Amino acid sequence: MQDVLQAALAAIAGEPIAATGAGRTDRGVHARGQVAHFDTSAVRPDSAWVRGVNSFLPQSVAVLWARPVEAEFHARFSAIARTYRYRLINRPVRPALAARYAGWYHAPLDLEPMRVAARALLGEHDFSAFRAAECEAKTPVRTVHSISVEQHADRIEFVVRANAFLHHMVRNIVGCLVYVGAGKQPPGWIAELLASRERSKAAPTFAPEGLYLERVEYEARWQLPT
Secondary structure, eight states: OHHHHHHHHHHHHTSOOOEEESSOOOTTOEESSOOEEEOOSOOOOHHIIIIIHHTTSOTTOOOOOOOOOOTTOOTTTTOOEEEEEEEEEESSSOOSGGGGTOEEEOSOOOHHHHHHHHGGGOEEEEOGGGOOTTOOOSOOEEEEEEEEEEEETTEEEEEEEESOOOTTHHHHHHHHHHHHHTTSSOTTHHHHHHHHTOGGGSOOOOOGGGEEEEEEEOOGGGOOOO
């Protein structure tokens, strides 16, 4: 997404543009609330940075709003919280049309053990056990503000809000909670896994297609749209 956005911005600005996003998304992951900033000497109306840029973007990417910000603002480092959603189809038969937009697990999942297990993740912890080997974060410590597990027909949605995330953190959390929901591990296993700080003891990373960057939050002083 970064490459196509930068190219579209450059087409409107008439100069090269380097855009910085609030969070990195792997190939196959979706962003419904991504925020990015860029510097430019070009003077354009806000509408040009929205409708004009959108005219150069593929259909899978769209700018929703744009506004000038102070030089101190940084899309990534000024963020105070982020929310990710993981959509999982839970039924014996694999999805077809939804395959690009959801993960899938074939066996029945019990929601209550997953909810009990998820509580262990709340608060500030070392999330090394849920961190990708290639993660470049300086520290594995993150603070999870909330986590929910909800079912809608054959779809289960995991929603996690935290101050920041590690590479593959949400997908690894989902994989481990699915192990609990499937009865492969007891709810207390999540707390043990967290304390172990060992990724090798955790479940496999779940597929990227079900993951969405849902929202990025900033202090009110930046006056950004919600």
